[in-house]
Amino acid sequence: MRAEALKGHLDGLLLATLEDGPLHGYAVKEALREVTGGRIDLPTGTVYPALHRLEGAGLISGAWGVANGRRRRTYRLTEAGHAALSGERAGWQEFATAVTFALKARPWPATP
Template identity: 50%
Template sequence: MKTDAVRGHLDGLLLSVLESGPLHGYAIITAVQERSNGALELRKGTIYPALNRLERLGLLDSDWESTGERRRRRYALTDAGRRALATERTTWREFTAAIGSVLDPAPAPGTAT
């Protein structure tokens, strides 16, 4: 699926994969790819600016984790991030219901299918 397909939904995707606990950037990319069964592939150049923006907005916290000689930035949801994720989910459900009702309308009562 093209990267453009996630435009407008990236924040929700990032917040969602961080709901279960802190992750570093590559693990976030991997989690999105696994959850989407390979349909969504995010690039580093896409997620890091978004993660930094979400942190500036107070939706994420980050810290540095050392693994051997490597240091990686780990991101975690804040309470505000959890509230934002709940809002994203509600908005997504409303959006998909509206689009679904146009693309796949229910038959009018009393009509044959």
């Protein structure tokens, strides 16, 4: 998949992955890769800054913990994060429908 294709949609994917429960950064990356059958395989250099950004925006909250003697930063969705995810989903639907249609180059169906 083209690398730059994600632009503007990454946040929603990360939020959706965290919706089912808290995960640490690497687990988010792995979950997304598995759920999409390898189609979306984000480099770690994309995931961690994005999570920091989302945390800074208050959409997720991270906490340091320890598992197997290793420190891990586990993130969970905040209230604002849940709301943002809804918005991302709606926005994606609208966007995807519009692009799919435009790529077909047919007139938009009448909505009376």
